[in-house]
Amino acid sequence: MAEKFSYEKAKAELEEILEELERGETGIDTLAKHVKRAGELIRLCREKLRSTEKEVGGLLENLDDE
Numbered sequence: 001m002a003e004k005f006s007y008e009k010a011k012a013e014l015e016e017i018l019e020e021l022e023r024g025e026t027g028i029d030t031l032a033k034h035v036k037r038a039g040e041l042i043r044l045c046r047e048k049l050r051s052t053e054k055e056v057g058g059l060l061e062n063l064d065d066e
Helices: 007-023 028-065
Strands: none
Touching (some): 007 028
């Protein structure tokens, strides 16, 4: 994703890919492309979730210290 990563946009794109796969609209020529893109989006979402969890955890620790 060239633009700034947005968890919500990535999730929406993943949902679109999944819906297309479930409808059986994905041809054999685009299946690998969709699977590769879904893998990239999942990786980005996991990284974002981990980073957010770490940030929120740090903020909560700071509150406990006060």
